[in-house]
Amino acid sequence: MVLVMRMGLAEIRKRIELAGLKEKKKYKKMLADLENVLRKIEEAVRATEEFEKKWGWSIEYKESNLEKLIIPIRKRPSLLDRITGRYYSDLALEILSISDREKISLISIGDLTLKVKERFPYATSEDVLKAIELLKRKGLITDIFKEDGIVYVEFPIIFEDIRRLVQLFKQEEKKFITLEEAAEKLNWSLIKAYRVLEKMVELGILVREDYPQRYWLIRRED
Numbered sequence: 001m002v003l004v005m006r007m008g009l010a011e012i013r014k015r016i017e018l019a020g021l022k023e024k025k026k027y028k029k030m031l032a033d034l035e036n037v038l039r040k041i042e043e044a045v046r047a048t049e050e051f052e053k054k055w056g057w058s059i060e061y062k063e064s065n066l067e068k069l070i071i072p073i074r075k076r077p078s079l080l081d082r083i084t085g086r087y088y089s090d091l092a093l094e095i096l097s098i099s100d101r102e103k104i105s106l107i108s109i110g111d112l113t114l115k116v117k118e119r120f121p122y123a124t125s126e127d128v129l130k131a132i133e134l135l136k137r138k139g140l141i142t143d144i145f146k147e148d149g150i151v152y153v154e155f156p157i158i159f160e161d162i163r164r165l166v167q168l169f170k171q172e173e174k175k176f177i178t179l180e181e182a183a184e185k186l187n188w189s190l191i192k193a194y195r196v197l198e199k200m201v202e203l204g205i206l207v208r209e210d211y212p213q214r215y216w217l218i219r220r221e222d
Helices: 002-018 021-055 059-063 079-084 086-102 109-116 125-137 158-171 179-186 190-202
Strands: 106-108 143-147 150-154 206-209 214-217
Touching: 079 086, 086 109, 086 125, 106 109, 106 190, 109 125, 109 150, 125 143, 158 179, 158 190, 179 190, 190 206, 190 214
Parallel strands: none
Antiparallel strands: 106 150, 143 150, 206 214
């Protein structure tokens, strides 16, 4: 936004050169007022960034709910930020923060983008995807996949979900569980329940029976 307005200043200066004496006075006054606005915007951006650097990761800030009251002033990412990858690194950090803060193990790109936009209002789903790809290359997310045309992101916190399901088996002394039962008992979506169950099969915790579809707990001798 600031960059666009700075470009507008250059256009005003050109018009001043071509304008008559009376018009020049008006243009110059408008230019002075606009420069004052830009200074205040830039000051607000810097102040917001400094505040977030100082307090954004603190326990006090997270527990105070100030994040909901303070709407960060964000400038549109520059071409340089995109080329160097700095913008996507910032988005990646925000994505990890969202997963950790809200205990999210599985989320669609659409829903994740809405959450990211609370702090990065200019972020698009394409930007979020690039940030997710960066996280995947660094091994900071467990998977990204498409189901029924919807792209989902899976975070390492899914292993906490596995522990919850194991506890359910133990508490209810279950031998097997169905997809629908797991989703209902743990208040999960079917897609999340399926991902957790299948991951447990991969880890050798469960074995899948296809007809009827059930997941059996593998009993191990002590």
